[in-house]
Each structure stands twice: as structure tokens, then as C-alpha cells.
Amino acid sequence: xxxxxxxxxxxxxxxxxxxxxxxxxxxxxxxxxxxxxxxxxxxxxxxxxxxxxxxxxxxxxxxxxxxxxxxxxxxxxxxxxxxxxxxxxxxxxxxxxxxxxxxxxxxxxxxxxxxxxxxxxxxxxxxxxxxxxxxxxxxxxxxxxxxxxxxxxxxxxxxxxxxxxxxxxxxxxxxxxxxxxxxxxxxxxxxxxxxxxxxxxxxxxxxxxxxxxxxxxxxxxxxxxxxxxxxxxx
Amino acid sequence: xxxxxxxxxxxxxxxxxxxxxxxxxxxxxxxxxxxxxxxxxxxxxxxxxxxxxxxxxxxxxxxxxxxxxxxxxxxxxxxxxxxxxxxxxxxxxxxxxxxxxxxxxxxxxxxxxxxxxxxxxxxxxxxxxxxxxxxxxxxxxxxxxxxxxxxxxxxxxxxxxxxxxxxxxxxxxxxxxxxxxxxxxxxxxxxxxxxxxxxxxxxxxxxxxxxxxxxxxxxxxxxxxxxxxxxxxxxxxxxxxxxxxxxxxxxxxxxxxxxxxxxxxxxxxxxxxxxxxxxxxxxxxxxxxxxx
Numbered sequence: 001x002x003x004x005x006x007x008x009x010x011x012x013x014x015x016x017x018x019x020x021x022x023x024x025x026x027x028x029x030x031x032x033x034x035x036x037x038x039x040x041x042x043x044x045x046x047x048x049x050x051x052x053x054x055x056x057x058x059x060x061x062x063x064x065x066x067x068x069x070x071x072x073x074x075x076x077x078x079x080x081x082x083x084x085x086x087x088x089x090x091x092x093x094x095x096x097x098x099x100x101x102x103x104x105x106x107x108x109x110x111x112x113x114x115x116x117x118x119x120x121x122x123x124x125x126x127x128x129x130x131x132x133x134x135x136x137x138x139x140x141x142x143x144x145x146x147x148x149x150x151x152x153x154x155x156x157x158x159x160x161x162x163x164x165x166x167x168x169x170x171x172x173x174x175x176x177x178x179x180x181x182x183x184x185x186x187x188x189x190x191x192x193x194x195x196x197x198x199x200x201x202x203x204x205x206x207x208x209x210x211x212x213x214x215x216x217x218x219x220x221x222x223x224x225x226x227x228x229x230x231x232x233x234x
Numbered sequence: 235x236x237x238x239x240x241x242x243x244x245x246x247x248x249x250x251x252x253x254x255x256x257x258x259x260x261x262x263x264x265x266x267x268x269x270x271x272x273x274x275x276x277x278x279x280x281x282x283x284x285x286x287x288x289x290x291x292x293x294x295x296x297x298x299x300x301x302x303x304x305x306x307x308x309x310x311x312x313x314x315x316x317x318x319x320x321x322x323x324x325x326x327x328x329x330x331x332x333x334x335x336x337x338x339x340x341x342x343x344x345x346x347x348x349x350x351x352x353x354x355x356x357x358x359x360x361x362x363x364x365x366x367x368x369x370x371x372x373x374x375x376x377x378x379x380x381x382x383x384x385x386x387x388x389x390x391x392x393x394x395x396x397x398x399x400x401x402x403x404x405x406x407x408x409x410x411x412x413x414x415x416x417x418x419x420x421x422x423x424x425x426x427x428x429x430x431x432x433x434x435x436x437x438x439x440x441x442x443x444x445x446x447x448x449x450x451x452x453x454x455x456x457x458x459x460x461x462x463x464x465x466x467x468x469x470x471x472x473x474x475x476x477x478x479x480x481x482x483x484x485x486x487x488x489x490x491x492x493x494x495x496x497x498x499x500x501x502x503x504x505x506x507x508x509x510x511x512x513x514x515x516x517x518x519x520x521x522x523x524x525x526x
Contacts, residue, residue: 048417070417071417071422075420086418087415088408090407091407091408095407099404099421100419102405103420147419151419
């Protein structure tokens with residue numbers, strides 16, 4: 001579904017991503033793990049078109065993404081839930097979700113999509129008229145995920161959904177991600193929380209200093225000495 | 235000498251003036267909130283509204299009610315061209331926050347001198363939208379002033395509703411609050427910027443058409459309202475739409491009441507005093523920092 005080959009990305013003159021190759025297959029949960037500053041968010045920005053790519057290719061469902069403007073990538077069924085939620089703080093929960101359905105493909109049916117997401121996130125229905133800036137961290141994360149789902153994506157990319165959340169809330173978020181995946185949405189999960197993200201995914205990539213250093217099934221990664229030592233503190 | 239009808243009349247005048255300040259200031263605050271840029275050409279866009287109405291009514295002999303929409307459309311189109319040609323290429327470049335502001339300053343100076351060179355420095359008269367006066371409770375008011383108040387309230391309310399209810403309004407607010415996330419939702423922020431700039435320009439021009447019959451039309455008519463609008467948005471909180479409206483009415487009413495009780499020499503002093511007080515006690519402005 002998503003296929004990245006030999007990607008090179010620069011911040012100005014600084015080489016940020018080296019020769020990245022990665023693929024995500026239909027209906028799986030694929031994880032990209034790595035420490036802070038490893039290049040995870042940079043890679044996602046390149047996928048979403050927020051950052052220019054110097055070399056390499058990104059194909060999504062057979063379409064050359066690099067030829068598609070950032071705001072048009074939603075049309076194709078690609079949706080991203082950004083790091084730090086980035087909800088619209090002055091808008092109500094429902095307005096946030098409505099903006100998620102901005103794309104023409106889904107705007108007309110946003111009523112039905114709202115209903116669907118409220119079913120998935122009952123808490124958001126309770127707080128539909130609350131200004132989203134006043135929500136708790138976990139609620140904001142749920143809102144950000146629901147907002148990303150409003151465009152009916154084929155591939156949902158989640159950037160650090162566990163960031164800054166209490167362990168119990170992290171578990172909830174991961175459960176939700178599994179549920180979303182079961183409804184047929186393919187997921188690329190990008191996480192610092194290596195343990196929990198590898199537990200819910202089938203495959204994983206490890207990124208370090210802008211390079212993919214490992215690519216294995218999640219079970220193999222969880223038991224690999226390198227991952228254990230570097231990320232799990234074992 | 236100061237009796238009820240006089241006070242009442244001055245309060246209505248303050249409301250009328252305030253509604254216009256609110257209209258001009260809401261455009262400024264809209265651009266700031268969305269594009270994070272100050273528009274120093276705002277006063278000249280207001281002036282173009284005045285001249286547009288003057289040309290349409292005096293030279294083309296169009297009725298005022300047809301002229302106003304035509305003038306707004308013309309200013310809107312001009313603003314689209316200005317934004318796309320001169321401002322948009324600067325946005326996102328290094329130091330754009332300075333260069334874009336300087337570009338608007340340049341646009342303003344150019345328009346003002348263009349008007350002086352080709353349209354002359356004479357003060358031109360424009361007829362009232364609705365001639366005549368109305369007398370009620372011992373107070374006499376020009377219909378035109380009531381037209382101004384009604385127009386401003388209608389436009390501001392319609393605009394507010396549009397921001398809350400329409401797809402474009404939501405996209406505009408989303409861009410203002412989190413532009414990167416807005417892009418991720420598929421919102422083309424460059425288009426939003428262009429439209430924001432042009433709508434804001436039309437709001438200024440609308441105020442220009444409304445006040446032209448009262449203050450007369452000339453190339454410098456925009457500088458006074460621009461300075462007032464800056465006071466208003468800073469008082470109300472930069473970027474806050476409701477703040478701009480609140481600030482507009484506060485400044486309008488304080489001005490007309492200070493004219494009544496202290497004399498007209500005091501009115502600007504009172505305005506700046508209010509501004510300083512707000513800045514001392516609430517540096518972000520009355521409603522500053524609040525997203526809408």
C-alpha cells in the first residue's frame with residue numbers, strides 16, 4: 001500500500017534521512033520505532049509532503065506521492081495524526097472533527113462519519129460542544145485520532161500517540177488502534193514506546209540517526225538483543 | 235447643557251463610529267490571526283472603497299445601492315491580485331515576517347500616491363445612502379448613520395456565523411489555529427491566505443463606502459481609520475475577532491463621550507490612555523490569546 005524506496009531527505013544542507021526504504025502492506029499494523037531525533041517525524045513529514053524529498057520515491061496505492069501536493073494527499077486516502085495531537089484548540093470537539101472531513105470526498109457525508117466516530121469514541125460524544133483546548137491529554141489524543149479518521153483513510157499514520165500519556169491511557173489508545181485496524185484501516189504506527197507498539201503490530205522497523213537499521217517481524221524485534229538493550233532497558 | 239437627548243445622540247454616534255472601527259479592525263485582526271502578518275495597506279483599501287463609491291455614483295451615475303457591491307467586488311479582485319503577486323511569494327521565505335509587512339507598507343504608499351496623482355487631492359463629496367433624518371425621543375439622527383450601524387452589525391454577525399458554520403470558515407479558523415495540522419486535513423493554506431486577505435480588504439472597503447458620505451473622499455482618508463484600527467485590535471487582543479468588535483465599540487463610545495464631556499481635543503488622548511491602561515494591566519489585550 002505504501003512503498004518508500006531509497007529516500008534521501010535534507011533539512012537545508014543537513015542530511016536528515018539516509019537511503020530509507022520501507023513498505024506497509026494492506027490491512028496490517030506496521031511500526032516504526034526509534035529514539036528521539038532518530039528521524040521518525042522527519043520521515044512522516046516527507047510522506048505527508050510537509051518536507052521536500054531530494055532523492056528516492058514514495059508510492060501510495062500505485063500513485064507517485066511526490067508528484068501530489070501535501071493537501072491533496074488526503075484525497076488518496078492517506079491520513080496523519082500528528083505528533084503532539086495538534087488539535088485546533090479554539091474549536092469545539094465537533095468542529096475539530098468537521099475540519100477532519102474538509103476533503104470534498106467526505107464533506108457531504110460528515111454527519112454519518114461523525115456518528116461512526118462518536119460510536120468509537122463515546123467520550124467525544126459527551127464532550128462534543130466543549131472547546132477542545134480544555135480536554136485532557138488522553139481525550140485530545142482520541143480527538144486527534146478521530147479527526148484523522150474523518151477523511152475515511154485507507155492508511156492511518158500515527159505519530160507518537162502515547163507521548164505524554166499515563167500508562168493506563170496509553171493502553172486505551174493502543175486498544176483503540178487495534179479496533180480501528182480491525183475495521184479495515186491499515187496503520188503505520190510511529191512510536192518511542194517500543195514495547196507497547198511492537199506488541200500490537202505485526203512488523204517493525206527500527207530507525208536510528210536517519211537510517212533504517214533493523215526490519216523484522218515484531219516478535220523477532222522484541223526478542224532481539226539490540227532492541228532489548230537500546231530501547232527496553234533490559 | 236448636557237441633557238438626555240444630547241447624551242443619547244452621542245452614544246448612538248459612538249455606536250455608529252464603533253461599528254465602523256469594528257469593521258475595519260476585524261479585517262486587520264483576521265489577517266493577523268490567519269497569516270500572522272500586519273497589513274499596513276488596510277487604510278488604503280478602505281480609501282479605495284471611498285473612491286470606488288465616488289466614481290460609481292458621481293461619474294458612472296450608478297445608484298448607491300448597486301455601487302457598493304460593485305466596489306466591493308472590484309476591491310476583492312484587486313486584493314486577490316495583490317496577495318498572489320506581492321505577498322504570497324514572500325510568505326515562508328526567510329525573514330518573511332518582516333518582508334511581507336514592508337510589502338504591505340509599500341502597497342499602501344503606492345495606492346495613496348496613485349490616488350493623489352491620478353484622482354487628485356480634492357475632497358470629494360458622496361451622497362448619503364439614505365438621505366434625510368429621523369426624529370424620535372427628541373433625538374434627531376441621520377438615516378445614513380443608522381444604515382452604517384445596521385450594516386456593520388449585519389456584516390459582522392453574518393461573518394461570525396460563516397466562520398462557525400461553513401466549510402470555508404472552519405478551514406480558515408483551522409489554518410489560523412494550527413496551520414500544519416490544517417494542511418494534513420487537506421486544507422490548501424495558500425488559498426486560505428489569499429481569500430483571507432481579500433475578504434479583509436473588502437471589509438475595509440465596505441467601511442470606506444459607508445463613511446465616505448460623512449468624512450468625504452480623499453487620498454489620505456485611510457490613515458486615520460488605520461491608526462484607530464490598530465488601537466482597536468491591540469486593545470481587543472491581536473488576532474481575536476470578538477476582541478476587535480468589543481474594542482471597536484469601546485473606542486467609538488469613549489471618543490464620542492469625551493467629545494461631549496471634555497471637548498473634541500480630548501478624544502485621541504482618551505483613546506490612547508485606554509490603550510495604555512489595557513496594555514499595563516492586560517498586555518495581550520482584552521481578549522488576547524483566546525482562539526476563535
